Amino acid sequence: MTIAKPPIASLSCRIRKPLLLLLCAALLLLLTGCWNRRELDTLGIALGFGIDKTESAYRVSVQVVDPGQVSVSRPASPGHPPTVLFHSESPSLYEALRKMTEVSPRKIYLSHIRVLILGEEIAREGVGKVLDMLSRDAEFRTDFYLFVAKHTTAENVLKIFTPLSNIPAYKMYDALLTSSRTWAPSATVTLDQFMSRIVGPGLNPVLTAIEVAGDQKKGELPSNVSRISASTMLRTKGLAIFDKDKLVGWFNEEESIGYNYIMNQVKSTITKVPCESNGLIALENIHSVTRLKSRVRNGSPVIKVKLNSQVNIGEVQCDFKTTEPENIRKLKHSLEQKRIEMMDSAVEKARELHVDAFGFGNAFYRNQPAYWRKAEKDWDALFQSLRVDYDANIQILKVGTVFDPFHASVKE
Amino acid sequence: MKNLLEKGRISTRQLAILIVFMTVGDSILILPSLTAEAADQNAWLSVILGGALAMPVLWIWGALARFYPQANLIEIVQSLLGKWLGGAVALYYSVYFFFVAAGLIRELGDFFTIQILAQTPLRAIHLLLLFVLAWGLAKGLEPIVRTGELFFPWFLLMLTALIVCLTPNLRPVNLKPFLSEGISPVLHGSLYVLVYPFAELVALLMVLPYVNRKANTKRDYYLAALFGGLIMLIIVLFSLLVLGPFLTSNQVYPTYALAKKVNIGNFLQRVEAVVAIIWVLSTFFKTAIHSYAFLLGMAETFKLQGYRRLIGPYVLLQFGMAYIITPNFTFYTDVLYKYWPFWDLTNALLLPLILLAAHAAGRKRTAVKA
Numbered sequence: 001m002t003i004a005k006p007p008i009a010s011l012s013c014r015i016r017k018p019l020l021l022l023l024c025a026a027l028l029l030l031l032t033g034c035w036n037r038r039e040l041d042t043l044g045i046a047l048g049f050g051i052d053k054t055e056s057a058y059r060v061s062v063q064v065v066d067p068g069q070v071s072v073s074r075p076a077s078p079g080h081p082p083t084v085l086f087h088s089e090s091p092s093l094y095e096a097l098r099k100m101t102e103v104s105p106r107k108i109y110l111s112h113i114r115v116l117i118l119g120e121e122i123a124r125e126g127v128g129k130v131l132d133m134l135s136r137d138a139e140f141r142t143d144f145y146l147f148v149a150k151h152t153t154a155e156n157v158l159k160i161f162t163p164l165s166n167i168p169a170y171k172m173y174d175a176l177l178t179s180s181r182t183w184a185p186s187a188t189v190t191l192d193q194f195m196s197r198i199v200g201p202g203l204n205p206v207l208t209a210i211e212v213a214g215d216q217k218k219g220e221l222p223s224n225v226s227r228i229s230a231s232t233m234l235r236t237k238g239l240a241i242f243d244k245d246k247l248v249g250w251f252n253e254e255e256s257i258g259y260n261y262i263m264n265q266v267k268s269t270i271t272k273v274p275c276e277s278n279g280l281i282a283l284e285n286i287h288s289v290t291r292l293k294s295r296v297r298n299g300s301p302v303i304k305v306k307l308n309s310q311v312n313i314g315e316v317q318c319d320f321k322t323t324e325p326e327n328i329r330k331l332k333h334s335l336e337q338k339r340i341e342m343m344d345s346a347v348e349k350a351r352e353l354h355v356d357a358f359g360f361g362n363a364f365y366r367n368q369p370a371y372w373r374k375a376e377k378d379w380d381a382l383f384q385s386l387r388v389d390y391d392a393n394i395q396i397l398k399v400g401t402v403f404d405p406f407h408a409s410v411k412e
Numbered sequence: 413m414k415n416l417l418e419k420g421r422i423s424t425r426q427l428a429i430l431i432v433f434m435t436v437g438d439s440i441l442i443l444p445s446l447t448a449e450a451a452d453q454n455a456w457l458s459v460i461l462g463g464a465l466a467m468p469v470l471w472i473w474g475a476l477a478r479f480y481p482q483a484n485l486i487e488i489v490q491s492l493l494g495k496w497l498g499g500a501v502a503l504y505y506s507v508y509f510f511f512v513a514a515g516l517i518r519e520l521g522d523f524f525t526i527q528i529l530a531q532t533p534l535r536a537i538h539l540l541l542l543f544v545l546a547w548g549l550a551k552g553l554e555p556i557v558r559t560g561e562l563f564f565p566w567f568l569l570m571l572t573a574l575i576v577c578l579t580p581n582l583r584p585v586n587l588k589p590f591l592s593e594g595i596s597p598v599l600h601g602s603l604y605v606l607v608y609p610f611a612e613l614v615a616l617l618m619v620l621p622y623v624n625r626k627a628n629t630k631r632d633y634y635l636a637a638l639f640g641g642l643i644m645l646i647i648v649l650f651s652l653l654v655l656g657p658f659l660t661s662n663q664v665y666p667t668y669a670l671a672k673k674v675n676i677g678n679f680l681q682r683v684e685a686v687v688a689i690i691w692v693l694s695t696f697f698k699t700a701i702h703s704y705a706f707l708l709g710m711a712e713t714f715k716l717q718g719y720r721r722l723i724g725p726y727v728l729l730q731f732g733m734a735y736i737i738t739p740n741f742t743f744y745t746d747v748l749y750k751y752w753p754f755w756d757l758t759n760a761l762l763l764p765l766i767l768l769a770a771h772a773a774g775r776k777r778t779a780v781k782a
Contacts, residue, residue: 142672143681
C-alpha cells in the first residue's frame with residue numbers, strides 16, 4: 001500500500017517553484033487584518049461618557065478627545081479645548097450613540113472610556129436598564145470608574161474645564177484614584193463590580209458622587225483654567241447610596257470614610273481627634289484591615305466589625321507630650337472611639353435610608369446560608385434592629401521626626 | 413488487524429499533548445459559564461466531580477484499545493457488529509465527529525465575531541480556519557500532532573501568564589456559601605464537565621492505534637486527561653474568584669472577560685487578544701482530530717484507498733455545515749446547555765459500553781466453540 005502523495009510532491013521541480021511562489025503570494029491574503037478595520041484618524045476616541053434623563057429619552061454625552069490638541073509634537077492652538085462634547089437623545093442608548101454621527105465627523109470609539117457619569121435624576125430613577133447596553137457592547141471594557149453627578153447632570157460635569165490635567169475625564173479618573181488611596185471618602189467602582197453588587201444577594205452598591213464646585217457657566221469657559229485659582233472645579237463629594245439600582249441618598253465625608261472602614265477599603269487617610277485641652281491631633285492611617293463576622297445569636301443576627309489598624313501621628317496642635325507613653329495610650333483609646341463613631345454614623349445613615357449598603361446581608365448569605373434563606377424576605381426590618389458590634393484595635397507606631405510639639409515649650 | 417489507511421505513528425508524548433489540547437479545547441470558552449449557570453459559586457466542585465466521573469469513561473475506551481490495539485474505533489465497530497449493523501454504527505460515528513467539528517468551528521467563528529472582529533462575516537473566519545485545517549489534514553496525522561508539540565510550550569506559557577497576572581484580582585469570598593443549595597446543582601454542573609472536555613475525547617479512539625506504545629503510555633493517557641482537567645479547574649476557579657458567580661454565568665465568554673481583567677501596574681493590560689491564542693490553538697487541535705476522525709471513519713466505512721481525496725468535499729461540506737448548524741447564537745447555547753451533553757454521552761459512554769459487552773459476548777462464544 002502506498003500513501004496517496006500530496007499533489008505538490010509529485011510535480012516536477014520546474015512547476016513546483018512557481019506554485020510555491022503562488023502559495024507565498026496567497027499567504028498575503030492572511031495579512032490583510034480585520035474586515036472592518038478603522039484607522040486612527042476615523043475614530044473619535046471617547047474618554048468620558050455621561051447619561052442623563054430627559055422627559056422621554058436618554059441624553060447621552062460623550063467627551064471625545066481632540067488629538068490635535070493633546071499631541072506632544074504639535075503645540076495646541078490656544079483657546080481650543082482639548083476635548084469635544086457630543087450629545088444626542090434617544091430612548092435607546094445604543095441608538096443615541098449612533099445618532100451622534102449626526103454631529104460628530106467620526107464614529108465614537110468606546111474602548112478607552114475612563115469615567116462613566118450618571119446624572120442624579122436617572123440614578124434616582126434606576127440605572128439597571130442603562131447598564132445593559134454597556135455590558136453587552138463588545139467595545140466596552142470594564143476598567144472605567146462610575147460616578148454620580150450630585151445635584152447636577154452628567155452633561156454639566158463633562159463640560160467643565162479642569163486645571164492640571166487638560167482632559168477632564170482623565171482628571172476625574174486620576175483624582176478618584178488618588179483620593180481613594182490617600183484620603184478614603186470615595187470608592188473606585190467599576191462597571192462589573194457595580195453590576196455584581198446590584199444582583200448579589202444582600203448587597204447594595206455605592207458610587208462616588210461628583211459635583212461641580214463653583215459656577216457652572218464660568219467653568220465651561222477656557223478662562224476657567226487660564227487663572228491660577230480656577231473658579232470652578234470638579235470635586236468628589238462622598239458616596240452615593242444605592243438601593244439595588246436606585247440612588248436613595250448620600251454619605252457625607254465622615255460617613256463615607258466610616259463606610260470604607262467597614263468595607264475594608266481604606267488604604268490611607270487622616271483621622272483627627274480633639275485634644276483634652278484646645279486643639280486637635282491628626283493621625284495618618286498607615287494600614288488598616290477590617291473583618292466582618294456574621295453570627296446568629298438566639299435567632300437574631302449579629303455583625304461583628306473588627307478593625308485592626310496602625311497609625312502615625314502627623315500633627316499636634318495642643319500641649320500633648322508625645323514622649324509620654326501614658327498619653328499615647330489615652331490617644332489610642334480616643335482614636336478607637338473616633339473610628340467606631342465614624343463607622344456607626346455610616347450604619348445609622350444606611351438604616352435611616354433602609355438600605356443595607358454594607359452587604360451585611362451578604363455576609364449571612366455566605367456564612368449562614370440556612371439562616372439567610374429564612375431572613376431574606378424581611379431583611380429590611382432585621383437590618384433596622386441588627387446588632388453591630390465594633391471592635392477597634394489601633395496601634396500608634398510613630399510620632400514623626402520630632403518629640404514633643406515645639407509650641408508646648410513656649411514659656412507663657 | 414492491519415491499518416491500511418494511516419501509516420503515521422505518534423509518540424506517547426505527542427498523544428499526551430494532544431489529549432491536553434483536546435481537553436482544554438473549546439471547553440475553556442464555554443465551560444465556565446455553563447457550570448456557573450448550573451452550580452453558581454460551587455462550579456469548581458463540579459469540575460472536580462466531572463473530572464472524577466470522566467475517569468471511568470476513559471477507562472472504558474482504554475479497555476477497548478487494549479482488546480484491539482491495532483484497530484481504530486470504526487474497525488472495532490465493524491468487526492464486532494458485523495457488516496451491516498457495524499457499517500451503520502461506523503457511519504453514525506463518523507457523522508457525529510463531523511457535527512462536533514462543525515460545532516467547534518462555529519464556536520470559534522462566533523467568538524471572533526462577537527468579541528473581536530464584530531463586523532467580519534462569520535464565513536470569512538470559518539474559511540481561514542478550514543484552509544489551515546485542510547492543509548493539516550492533507551499532510552496527515554503525524555504533522556498535525558507535531559504541530560501540536562511545537563505550539564504546546566506557547567500554549568502553556570500564555571496560560572501561565574494569564575493565571576499569574578490574575579492572582580492580584582482574586583477574591584476568595586466569592587466562593588462562599590459553600591454547597592448552600594445542596595449537591596444537585598453541583599451534579600448538574602458536573603454533567604458539562606464530564607461531556608465537553610472529556611466525553612468528546614472519544615475521537616481519540618481513532619488515533620490510539622497509531623501510538624507507539626511504551627510502558628508509560630497508559631499512565632500518560634490518564635495523566636494528560638487529568639492535567640487538562642486541572643487547567644479547566646483553574647480556569648473555572650479563577651473565573652469565579654475574579655468575576656464572581658453572577659458575571660461568570662452571565663458572560664458569554666467569561667475567559668475573555670477574565671483576560672480583560674489583567675492589569676499589572678497600569679502597564680501590562682489589554683492583553684485579551686493575545687491571550688485568545690490559547691483557545692484558538694486548543695480548539696484548532698480538537699477540531700483537527702475530529703475532522704481527521706470523520707475523514708478516516710468515512711474512508712474505513714466505505715473501504716476507500718485513502719481519505720485524502722475526501723478533504724476537498726469535507727471542507728466544502730463543513731463550510732456549509734458550520735454556517736447552518738445553528739440559526740443564531742441563542743439556539744446554539746440552548747442546545748449546548750440542554751441537549752448536546754446527552755448526545756455526547758450516548759457516543760462516548762453508551763455505545764462503547766455496548767461494544768465492550770459485544771466483545772465479552774463474542775469472546776464467550778469463541779471460548780465455548782473452542
